[in-house]
Amino acid sequence: MLFERGWKHALKRVFLLCLLVGWRVGVAAHLAHDEEQLNIGTVVLSEAERQWVRDNPTVIVAAEQYPLYLFLDEHGHWSGLNNDVLKRISAMTGLQFVYRESFSTAQMLERLETGAADMSTTLAMNDERRLSLDFSHAFGGAGWVFVGRAGEPGVQSLEQLAKRVLVLPGRHALEGVIRRDYPSIELRSVKTYAEARALVESGEAYATIENEIGAQLYPSGLLKVGELLEGKWEADLLAVRKGQPQLLSILNKALEAFPASELRAIRLNWLGGIGPKPAAAGWQHWSRLGYWGVFVVGAFCGLSLLWHRRMAALIKQHRDVQSQLGDQLVFQRALIDAMPDPVFVRDLEGRLILCNKSYEEALSIRFEQVQGCRLIDVDALPRATAGMLHEEFMIQLRTRRTRFSRRRLQFKQGNRDIYQWTVPFYCASGELRGLLGGWTDITRRDAATTGHPH
Numbered sequence: 001m002l003f004e005r006g007w008k009h010a011l012k013r014v015f016l017l018c019l020l021v022g023w024r025v026g027v028a029a030h031l032a033h034d035e036e037q038l039n040i041g042t043v044v045l046s047e048a049e050r051q052w053v054r055d056n057p058t059v060i061v062a063a064e065q066y067p068l069y070l071f072l073d074e075h076g077h078w079s080g081l082n083n084d085v086l087k088r089i090s091a092m093t094g095l096q097f098v099y100r101e102s103f104s105t106a107q108m109l110e111r112l113e114t115g116a117a118d119m120s121t122t123l124a125m126n127d128e129r130r131l132s133l134d135f136s137h138a139f140g141g142a143g144w145v146f147v148g149r150a151g152e153p154g155v156q157s158l159e160q161l162a163k164r165v166l167v168l169p170g171r172h173a174l175e176g177v178i179r180r181d182y183p184s185i186e187l188r189s190v191k192t193y194a195e196a197r198a199l200v201e202s203g204e205a206y207a208t209i210e211n212e213i214g215a216q217l218y219p220s221g222l223l224k225v226g227e228l229l230e231g232k233w234e235a236d237l238l239a240v241r242k243g244q245p246q247l248l249s250i251l252n253k254a255l256e257a258f259p260a261s262e263l264r265a266i267r268l269n270w271l272g273g274i275g276p277k278p279a280a281a282g283w284q285h286w287s288r289l290g291y292w293g294v295f296v297v298g299a300f301c302g303l304s305l306l307w308h309r310r311m312a313a314l315i316k317q318h319r320d321v322q323s324q325l326g327d328q329l330v331f332q333r334a335l336i337d338a339m340p341d342p343v344f345v346r347d348l349e350g351r352l353i354l355c356n357k358s359y360e361e362a363l364s365i366r367f368e369q370v371q372g373c374r375l376i377d378v379d380a381l382p383r384a385t386a387g388m389l390h391e392e393f394m395i396q397l398r399t400r401r402t403r404f405s406r407r408r409l410q411f412k413q414g415n416r417d418i419y420q421w422t423v424p425f426y427c428a429s430g431e432l433r434g435l436l437g438g439w440t441d442i443t444r445r446d447a448a449t450t451g452h453p454h
Helices: 025-037 047-055 081-093 105-114 175-181 193-202 212-217 245-257 260-271 288-303 308-317 326-337 357-363 383-399 443-450
Strands: 058-064 096-102 133-135 141-149 165-169 186-190 207-211 223-235 239-241 343-346 352-355 403-411 414-426 432-441
Touching: 047 245, 058 105, 081 096, 081 245, 081 260, 096 105, 105 239, 141 193, 141 212, 165 175, 165 193, 175 186, 186 193, 193 207, 193 223, 207 212, 207 223, 212 223, 239 245, 343 357, 383 403, 383 414, 383 432, 414 443
Parallel strands: 058 096, 165 186, 165 207
Antiparallel strands: 133 239, 141 207, 141 223, 343 352, 343 432, 403 414, 414 432
16 A cells, blocks of 8 residues: 555554565464463453443444455354454453444445444545544555456556546445546446456456455456555554444554454464465466565555554653654554564664564664664665665655655665665654654565566
């Protein structure tokens, strides 16, 4: 994902969460084992919230099958990533979640709007839905990708779809924005993603837009995945119908208390093993590393938009942190250390304030050795690369512009193709405090795509 329109406002809400690129199955199994050893997190509920749980022990969940997030297994039991998250929240709060299956997004929204259901786990947020729904804190996310027909040029942008048929499930999260900003696109609505893909396969529609995970789960020789849809991301949220502030507050408190390592283990258990399946289209032969490289970028960027509001309440608890940015980042330290891709935070002078373990490993450094230093002050990168990046950071801080770029950089280990992102970071009062950034190594993915290494 890269930012929705109005990202400047959303930048005041920062959350960091991402997934490991191409981890081995053994690592995921190890994490799953560790998950079993974790203690139940503590959720401190108010008396009004505890009373609400006693009065409403059962919460009805409008559920549409959406593998691998939520689906019925071979035994007819609900399963998936979101189901595991709700099980954990149930253990933390005492709430019991009961699923009521829906067969389209429109039907699921109707049940929420009429009060036939209390919440959903698979609805993306948009302006229309915020009129009837409240949304929780985010606990993950993925990008939107174009899905077109094999043999046709890969779809890279919405502008490319002018005067062409774009098919989407009814009441899709992006429908309103597309109708408003891209009136030249001929938009067609169907009930489900399966119907949308079928129209693309038959040639009746030129493309559809789908979550990255869903796009990779149903490969056929007649379809191919295009580029990420810039500026549009689907965060993993819990949608609660209006009029239930206690339920929303309870869910948010549970997500806040959710151990970061446990959430990572759950996501890796469901998403870490996904890879492209063999087929005629070239994209289907990407390695797991290449595919998840795209996914991680989406997780980084999209979820960075959503959690800063919580940070304001936590700042008071962390007054002894080493810098001005530290107040707002202590809560996230456990999260960023769990991130497999390099992440860093620098102050207004370009000095390193915070980084994760992946950053240390990528540059063969220790945080304690380079804390408070600029890139040009340490021997972590070739001198030319360090100087160029430092100058870019300073320009970004002056212009307060975000930057996302696919580029080739010289590391000490050699040239690498990376997807780099850097975002100006603001405090709760709106004052610029520094720069948040990171990168994803896409060298292997690009090699797989082109059929030869760089």
